[in-house]
Amino acid sequence: MCLEAGVARRWLRAQRPSNKQMIHLATQQRNEIAAHGERDYPYEACGLLLGSFRADGQKIVGETYAISNAREEEAKRNRFLIRPEELLRGERYAETSGLEVVGFYHSHPDDSAVPSQYDLEHAWPLYSYIVVSVRSGAAEELRSWEMQADRSRFAEEEILVPQT
Numbered sequence: 001m002c003l004e005a006g007v008a009r010r011w012l013r014a015q016r017p018s019n020k021q022m023i024h025l026a027t028q029q030r031n032e033i034a035a036h037g038e039r040d041y042p043y044e045a046c047g048l049l050l051g052s053f054r055a056d057g058q059k060i061v062g063e064t065y066a067i068s069n070a071r072e073e074e075a076k077r078n079r080f081l082i083r084p085e086e087l088l089r090g091e092r093y094a095e096t097s098g099l100e101v102v103g104f105y106h107s108h109p110d111d112s113a114v115p116s117q118y119d120l121e122h123a124w125p126l127y128s129y130i131v132v133s134v135r136s137g138a139a140e141e142l143r144s145w146e147m148q149a150d151r152s153r154f155a156e157e158e159i160l161v162p163q164t
């Protein structure tokens with residue numbers, strides 16, 4: 001990941017008046033994440049959240065960017081991994097669209113929308129992690145998380161639906 005952007009985000013974080021984390025996610029992008037989770041069921045779907053970081057640290061999702069799960073077949077059910085070249089391609093696309101990577105999404109087939117220990121161990125700070133629960137092929141709960149600064153756990157973010 002881009003180190004400079006990380007430093008800028010830490011600065012943004014310092015400006016944040018409270019610890020309340022929020023992400024703005026429109027119905028269209030929410031539906032795209034749900035549809036991708038259903039399409040890849042019973043495997044985990046994953047992708048990027050592209051948009052912008054607001055000065056107060058809130059994140060705005062402008063687009064979703066679907067990518068494939070790089071894990072081998074039997075592991076695809078419960079953990080996701082994004083290949084560096086796919087992440088790079090997503091970041092290049094974001095750049096040409098005037099967007100930034102603000103986070104990641106993935107599905108939990110037949111499991112809750114709560115990040116796993118694996119997710120925590122592989123998370124980067126400041127990014128949003130949206131998890132959608134897909135049960136028997138149907139997307140259900142969708143929740144957003146950000147890892148705490150001490151990396152000990154995820155804190156849930158409030159999902160705001162922008163008025164259009």
Ligand SMILES: [Zn+2]
Pocket residue numbers: 078079080106107108115116119131
């Ligand atoms: Zn997960």
